[in-house]
Amino acid sequence: MEKDFFQMVYQVVRLVPKGRVTSYGAIAAYLGAKSSSRVVGYAMNGAHQVKPKVPAHRVVNRNGLLTGKHHFETPYHMQELLAKEKIIVENDSIVDFKKLFWDPSIELKL
DNA sequence: GTAATGACCTTGG
DNA sequence: ACCAAGGCCATTA
Numbered sequence: 001m002e003k004d005f006f007q008m009v010y011q012v013v014r015l016v017p018k019g020r021v022t023s024y025g026a027i028a029a030y031l032g033a034k035s036s037s038r039v040v041g042y043a044m045n046g047a048h049q050v051k052p053k054v055p056a057h058r059v060v061n062r063n064g065l066l067t068g069k070h071h072f073e074t075p076y077h078m079q080e081l082l083a084k085e086k087i088i089v090e091n092d093s094i095v096d097f098k099k100l101f102w103d104p105s106i107e108l109k110l
Numbered sequence: 111g112t113a114a115t116g117a118c119c120t121t122g123g
Numbered sequence: 124a125c126c127a128a129g130g131c132c133a134t135t136a
Contacts, residue, residue: 005133024118028132034119035131041117042133061118068117114136123127 005031009043010050012104016058019085020102021094023062030104044068057081064097 012027024040033039040059047054048071057078061067069078069092079089088095 028118033132036133037118037131038116039118039132039134044117045134047117056117059117066117071117112136115134116132119130121127121129123125 005033005036005039006043006046006050009040010047010054012108013044013047013054013056013059014052015104015108016055016102017107019087019100021058021060021064021082021087021097021100022102022104023060023064025062026101026103026105027059030108041068045071055081058085058102060094060097064094064101066092066094 008031009027012030013022016022025034025037028034028037028040044054044056044059047056056068057072059068066078066089069075072078079092082089082094087100094100
């Protein structure tokens with residue numbers, strides 16, 4: 001199993017600063033698999049059972065839309081967590097997502 | 111082994 | 124500008 005890819009995704013998500021968000025494509029691109037953005041999302045699917053728990057609520061799609069909120073314990077849970085991060089979410093979309101966007105490929109600058 | 115699905119992104123009309 | 128289709132990788136049926 002390519003759990004390594006999953007672990008890498010989890011690692012990057014965990015490195016996301018508080019009050020910041022990133023996208024699947026950004027993580028995938030950072031891992032060198034920008035084409036595998038879907039796999040990143042799938043990895044998040046297993047983040048629920050991974051320890052320590054991964055802040056998947058900080059990971060959204062390219063539109064800044066909380067597409068995976070439904071995969072959380074409760075759809076509100078994700079927004080609540082984001083609200084705790086001082087991130088405003090409206091209509092399942094992150095406000096100022098462009099500013100809150102945290103790109104590992106740029107911040108970490110591998 | 112093949113077929114279908116998915117927390118996506120890019121490109122074409 | 125908006126709507127539709129394709130592609131890519133991994134997992135599950």
